[in-house]
Amino acid sequence: MLIGGDFNNRAKQLLGILYELCANDTDVKIPVEDLVEELASDRSELKNLLQYLEGRDLISIASIGGPFLYGHIRITEKGIHKALKHK
Template sequence: MIIGSEFSKKYQELLKEVGTHANNDTSHSIAVKDINANLNLDRTEIKNVLEYLEGLGYIETKTIGGPLLYGHITITASGLSKCEELTKS
């Protein structure tokens, strides 16, 4: 488990990136490699951040596999709300 402001910044940036790719559509499947293109997190970091965000109910894993362990995700309604909150602050 990662605790602290550094992790907080990472999950916020990733959630913002997911929100950008989702275009306010909770059914849109987003490739994890596309999200990570701008973030450049390593395999372990992105796995931990995605699992944390899923645990919070902000994203859902749709496919598993590939170089980043997860293939595709979707954002939830709760995730969209949090993303909007983060972009306003």
């Protein structure tokens, strides 16, 4: 996976969407299918973005399954702080 400016911008955008959907609560499970609509992304890109954010401990996988590999995700405290930093 190649990480560049566009990818990083999409990751920041996704983190911002997650922050809005979780309402500052790390216990909220966010359906990945909702993110697809919000981000207007394809499966491959979304999977790569989620893996990247998980690797940086900005999100955690809450359930696995469905067409996007992951069913639900949660934003972490670190993810909330990062999202607020980029607002």
